[in-house]
Amino acid sequence: MFKGGFIQNLPKIYGLYTGGFLVFILMMAIAEQAGVTAKTIGILFVAFTVAIYALIGYLSRTIQVDAYYLAGRQVPTVFNGMATAADWMSGASFVALAGGVYFGGYSYMAFLVGWTGGYVLVSTLLAPYLRKFGCYTVPDFIGTRYGGNGVRFCAVLVLVLASFTYVTAQINATGTIAARALGIPFEAGVWVGLVSILLCSMLGGMRAVTWTQVAQYIVLIVAYLIPVFWISNKIGAGVFPHLMLGDEVQRITDLESQFGLVKNSAADVKAAGVPGGLKSIAVAHAGVGAGGMAVWKYISLAICMMVGTASLPHILMRYFTTPSVKSARKSVAWSLFFIFLLYSSAPMLATLSKISLMDPNLPTGIIGKSIADVQSIEWVKQWSSQKQVFIADFNGDGILQLNEWFMRTGVVVLATPEVAGLPYVISGLVAAGGMAAAMSTADGLVLAISNALSHDVYYNMIDPKADVRKRLIVARVLLVVVGAAGAYIASMRITSILGAVAWAFDFAMSGLFFPLVLGVWWKRATREGAIAGMLSGLAAGTAYLIYVYPKFMGNPAWLGIDHLRFGLIGAPVCLVVMVVVSLMTKAPDAATQRMVDEVRVPSGKSILGRAH
């Protein structure tokens, strides 16, 4: 059945895997009918999928440097696209994106545009050129293009800051999901999550992460799409929700004006004892705010996320693993296609979830019903006991108004199957999907950080004479250390202090975007310019973040640039400083200029060899 090597058989292998996974879902559905408890099904879903990832991780073990760092540069275009999509879509994307759309409406959806539009920048400005360069890590490119350990170290600094901000949130998410599915305390869940992550990455580095990410993508996309299609068909909204929810969006808008969108005052919310982090529906589902500030808020957020996307090292490094420059380019397109499948479904899920809740004509509708009735519904009971949903009868009439219903954003994805009355097997599937999404991103991030530390700091700066065996041991030790540090911080539950996932994008765009882009597109860019640009961009961005973030200094935002958008301060500073300093210093030598020329054409050998 399997002739030829592993790579030739990939479609068959993953086809079988997908089939096996679907059979597993069916078996669980049968088990549920046979009376197996919801809890056991949840455990089986998470345990089974994680065991598969660990097996893939073990089978992909390697003792070769180029396999560890670059998956041997033989990941086919489409599969690299799937791996990148899994790498990209975090636990937050999976669990919180639909919830964000649900509560934030149009202005939140700037994230959707930002987190997809960035890939146009990746494909036009960076991915093919970095692939031609042949670097192992992003700082490897900066260090070789500009020359010297100083500039390399600055790039490592930005990388670690951006990626670490991101990774604690991911380990946090794996912990939350593992804790819920396995019925263990959150702190233990975090360490279970960490062990799962390390099982996938430690023995095989990039190679193992690549093949587990493909497997994780398949699980997460199946887990996201099945509920969306199922609910849409169940409530008769349309066979293909993406094209057919126009009426439902219109109906929500009508219901909003019927019920009235009320923004509760902070004092009322506090007096009613609403647990922190829970929100009520107060923003129009499909309405657009008028005025210049609303436009600027939308576009500035989109810009930050797009430019940040094009500077995040754990995404860029995925394109180092393709066999050729043109496949790197195509691979970006496939990545975005696979991301699009989930992102375009998030607003549909939000629409379906909201209409299930709001429409009094649907059996699942709860708004306008008596509060006593609503509180006796099974899923409301269950999620209230975990402080994920809350009812506050502000006007004391015993009827649930739209502004009296509170939910945590993550509940929109996690509870929608139950809200819409789907069997529990779907909730188990969604838990497995969330776990896959959080694990795959955490894997990519931990690997990006530890590879930069092992290849750029240890091998290039500390011990350039180290042999392959020693390098790979150091790489793995660092992997464990970075993962453990992330898990430790996540287990202290201070991630809310560390701020939003958006910060990672702003840090990356402040320090890395222009040094990367100008490294390819501007031959005159010099080492001194790059160092000055990276440091001043990062410093300006961070200083502004401290200045504006409510938990730090909390000053009013300048021109609407709040803590989610501080990259808009950092990146321009980086650009200006980098250009000015570059022009003031001596132009790069002829060898560097030739290297840049060579990067600009796809044919020929890569600048850095397979093993370096």
Next chain:
Amino acid sequence: MSNKEKHWQKTKGHMIMTLCLWAFFSMVIFLFGYEINGMSFLGYPLAYYMTAQGSLLAFVIIIFWFANKQEKIDEEFGFGEKED
């Protein structure tokens, strides 16, 4: 102008063209979000549709188009890669 320079000239032009399309779908149409939301597409308000699905789909198409055309440019100047 050498072959390499010509190739880079054309590559740059293609990059700028692609980024113009990108800017249109990521920023320009959302400058008029309020104005276009009265129009309807597939039954959705237009600005809602674009931010939920339309622009995302446009980006996918733009990148596939970009990659194909860039490959042709590379081959035209003899910088295409051998089959991998």
